[in-house]
Amino acid sequence: MMSNAPIGLFDSGIGGLTVVQEVFRQLPQEEILYFGDTLRCPYGDRDKNEIIRFSTEIGDFLVNRGVKLLIIACNTATATSLSILQQRYDIPVIGVISPGSRAAISMSKTMRVGVIGTRVTVASDAYAKEIHRLNPKLYVVSQACPEFVPIVENDRIETEASKRIVARDLASISTENIDTLILGCTHYPLLKHVIQDVMGSRVQLINSAEETAREASTILSIKNLLNERRSEKRHKFFVSANVDTFRMIGERWLGRKLDVELVDLFNSNQPRTFRVI
Structure with a gap:
């Protein structure tokens, strides 16, 4: 794993941006990839197995894009899926x-x-x-x-x-x-x-969020994966619906412009695949 690989984060929607904000503050040298599942939000009243499936789909999406650490920036997904994703991937996976x-x-x-x-x-x-x-x-x-x-x-x-x-x-x-x-x-x-x-x-x-970012920093340090390069960061935000609303709230919350792309959950077969539009 390369130290300049991005950190992956996901949430059922925009809430995980509170964790992103803290990662930006504590780990400004890191690049992030974020997935907000705005199409299927909220997760809080869904069946446990459904949440596990969603978490696995999104985890695969981010891991396949080469993230070096995965943060489940969602309490519901952490409660249902943390141990499953930790066993599924060979990168560190942490929850909140x-x-x-x-x-x-x-x-x-x-x-x-x-x-x-x-x-x-x-x-x-x-x-x-x-x-x-x-x-x-x-x-x-x-x-x-x-x-x-x-x-x-x-x-x-x-x-x-x-x-x-x-x-x-x-x-x-x-x-x-x-x-x-x-x-x-x-x-x-x-x-x-x-x-x-x-x-x-x-x-x-x-x-x-503050403690989660601190834990991420500690893990990356122990594994010698902290990014020490000073090149321009290309943070990417992916959502499954409502791009404009996500961008508006996200830019207001984070105080910066966001590069947001829509991801089409186009395949109903299991496991689902993703297409960036």
Whole structure:
């Protein structure tokens, strides 16, 4: 594997750009390839086997383009597919749940941690299992917030209706006396200020993107795969639908122009193949 090969990341849509942003900050010398499955977003209410199939298809797409490390920048896909993709590829594959869990453990002072995520992520109990593996003494409470992803994907973050939805869905967990809340979906940091308003300033919000990028940096360093070249980076973003919306939100979030290409999921046979349009 060449050290100047790109890092691959994927998510069900635009949420994984929160991880991209942190990779840009911590690893500015690296080139990235990103896939947002905007056609089939959200993943949070889908069947587990369907999510595994989607994750495998996209993982193959990125690995076949020569990435040196794969980041599952999606909590739902991490919860269902991480171990499968780690066994499938001979490159390092990391998710966002372990880094987020470690960050929450280190930040919590009262040892009471909340987790919000999609239905699949919450049902998997992946965060609670990982937190208790690292520190069994922590109290962990989880809450599914399935409407948050559509709010972000449809660029409705600032609407009053969306703010009411956030307040409604956080009503239960806000009574749990937690001091730390894991944003257990990479879309949720885009709603951070709305969530913080509901939870109050005493609750620390954990965005796993920072720890995930740090883990990627450590792995690349250990394997002598850090890119030390100073050549111009050609970051590529692939989506399965809604190019203009993805580009608009992505450029606003990342503060730079994005090279976005549409990928046609044109073959219904299994496993699916991809065609860049």
